[in-house]
């Protein structure tokens with residue numbers, strides 16, 4: 353019986369989440385601890401640490417010297433190793449596998465053991481996920497140095513979308529250039545969508561192959577996904593995670609010419625470019641200086657929602673504008689995916705920090721798409737804490753074929769650990 357301690361690392365654009373699992377080969381991972389630092393784009397960031405289901409540290413302010421995802425990961429690793437009540441990790445040698453969420457995985461269709469060669473191949477993709485890949489590879493490098501006995505595995509956000517058909521993933525541009533420069537829709541948040549698909553199938557008592565969903569992963573980065581027969585059929589992000597819905601600091605889709613009218617130097621490399629990341633001013637503006645931060649001054653969608661619903665708030669108008677704009681863009685994708693799934697939709701699923709926590713956003717979205725048969729249960733949606741992995745917030749009475757409205761507490765770390773547990777190559 354082979355057993356290992358698996359560390360699952362999810363470096364998002366505003367947070368780093370690390371879960372620790374006790375894993376037996378080919379068995380479901382058993383979580384023993386979870387530590388996360390969130391709010392990296394709206395300092396002070398805060399630390400939360402849960403061991404054996406018990407909250408040990410909650411909302412502890414993180415020193416401002418902790419800047420970015422790599423520093424955050426170091427602090428999380430230190431927290432785990434220093435915890436005397438976590439006997440499974442007494443020293444760095446106790447960690448057997450580290451799985452890393454790598455947002456852009458190019459053409460990879462399965463997780464990869466990170467060798468020198470894969471590392472350098474992934475480095476070439478850094479510029480295509482400017483808020484993510486270089487940060488994640490920084491963490492990989494740190495693990496190679498500090499956890500020398502562990503196997504490092506790359507799990508890709510783009511992998512779940514490798515099923516998107518050609519007519520959907522192709523951009524209408526010169527075919528030779530598209531091919532030689534690998535310009536196509538890749539799609540992201542796929543680790544989350546894989547988790548959502550399996551959990552929702554279980555909840556609805558269906559096999560994934562029988563399941564059609566419109567899933568929304570709404571966090572610092574936000575996307576929508578049409579899932580047909582358990583596989584990705586379309587998603588709102590594209591070549592990079594910029595396309596589609598707006599996010600904390602991202603514009604989402606705009607007229608591609610807009611950026612040339614925004615500033616004159618947009619073709620030049622940004623002064624923030626580094627050896628590991630080449631980013632033009634245009635990409636910097638649309639990825640880092642737009643979205644909720646640019647529109648409202650905060651990247652915290654919780655604050656935006658409160659002020660949008662409080663007419664006494666001094667910034668009510670602009671917060672309501674941001675809230676309404678998000679609802680409009682989300683509903684646009686739902687309408688489009690409803691049609692591309694030919695109206696055969698089992699459920700609309702909300703996930704990600706905003707999707708799981710904002711009952712107001714869920715209500716506003718579902719009310720706007722009532723013409724498609726979705727109906728929110730106002731009482732259940734606003735009064736019930738989301739505790740289960742999948743929870744119903746829609747009305748279930750009425751017509752038999754009514755599409756369901758669900759919330760899924762997505763768990764990218766678990767999904768990665770599960771994939772690692774099943775692959776003998778990583779053991």
Ligand SMILES: Nc1ncnc2c1ncn2[C@@H]1O[C@H](COP(=O)(O)OP(=O)(O)O)[C@@H](O)[C@H]1O
Nearest residue numbers: 364366367571572573652653654705706709710
């Ligand atoms: N109560 C809340 N209502 C609305 N949004 C919230 C609430 N709490 C947190 N959020 C949003 O969730 C976001 C974090 O989502 P998450 O999926 O964890 O982010 P990441 O993209 O870094 O993985 C925060 O930036 C914040 O805007």
Ligand SMILES: CC(=O)OP(=O)(O)O
Nearest residue numbers: 364365540571573593
């Ligand atoms: C792909 C992406 O945008 O991820 P996140 O929401 O974690 O930043």
Ligand SMILES: [Mg+2]
Nearest residue numbers: 364365571572
């Ligand atoms: Mg995330």
